[in-house]
Amino acid sequence: MSGFEDGADEPPHFLGHRERLKARFRESGADALADYELLELILFAAVPRRDTKPIAKALISRFGTFSEVLASPEARLMEVPGVGASVALHLKVVHAAAKRLALGAVRERPLLGSWSAVIEYCRVAMAYEEKEQFRILFLDKKNALIADEVQQTGTVDHTPVYPREVVKRALELSATAIVLVHNHPSGDPTPSRADIQMTKTIVDIAAPLGIAVHDHLIIGRNGTVSFKGLKLI
Template sequence: MRHFSEAPLLGLSSSETVTVKAKPHWQGHRDRLRTKLIERGADALEDYELLETLLFAFIPRRDVKPVAKALIARFGALSAILAARPAELTRVAGVGETVAAYLKATAEIGARASRETLQARTVISSWSALQAYVKQQLQHEGREQFRVLFLDRKNQLIADEIMGHGTVDHAPVYPREIARRALELQASSLILVHNHPSGDPTPSRADIDMTREIMDALDALDITVHDHLIAARSGVLSFRSQGLL
């Protein structure tokens, strides 16, 4: 129901009134939330409030709090929302293809910003940045994905490339293809990365054997494998820190 207020205006007799439409309740909420973010910083906002401020731009003329809360209820975390496929996002009431596309664009901006941060540093000495990047890229991936971070002589990132897609528990990996690509990029070293959709980053026997096969293929080319990282929802495991390299 729309609410209207009646009040006499300057120049009108007491018997004359005009009808003024009241501001929608959600518009005042948007103003308050934007002020809170600007004056107190983004850290002062709850997850659903931060998501609301993002949705303000995508859904300009309606209350987006229910949409934000529905997204968090469906996916459980902001990182999972941004990692979700468009088809999964549009199953949430209030999220159409346009909003899903904007959310995916937002996720890609964050990923590229993280990659830029990593490229500006010596990768193997920036463990926290590397771990955050790997976790962001893979922790919510529903299928196993095998990636390789190719590094130059200064151990700075040349490229991050997907070398294998798989099922929920296996991704095919071809050591010769990794070696060929390393030569094409003139990489001096690399870091292997893959995910465990199960949520447990503990390496399997197959993970360990496959890592050894890749290292053997690269030894003859004088290309070093610095580490093999396994990403999962519970964290990122390093083969080197576990004494597996």
């Protein structure tokens, strides 16, 4: 005998929707889903007893894209109705997993031979940060990654960079080459005059010590700029 007579204990309406969405994902993959639907799937585990569609749509509406939702700070995520501390933490864990996955694609192989993976990793790690970050990829003589370090975090439009400290750290790690990377929270990756001068200073200090600066990447929501591509290095 069913336990759902008279509508008193009927299963929540969203359970059928969850199963249908899971089936679509299994049969057609993530490309068949809208951003908010993929976000719904992620939220199923964190929100087991509520309809996640309104929460997912509210997150996309607030932050703009799937990537920006995952990259947003926990405090800002929790400003969205339905997103508590556990849900915000769950989303940040997914973001951390995405960064770890992207980093795995560039570890233990020559970076210059997998440049698209390098750019993808940097975009996942930095494109949607709300403050400027300056990070350095340190490479060995085979151009394999030794270390990936955020050297400085600044404001929304400025990060203090100390060229001699950059080169000093490269020497400490016995790196023979580096890739400079920073983000522009404005979204526009166009290099500023200060960016160009700072890069030139680092190149000038590093070269006599046998440290090559392979590139300086600026990461923005609207794209990525390569100093080497612009012939600025």
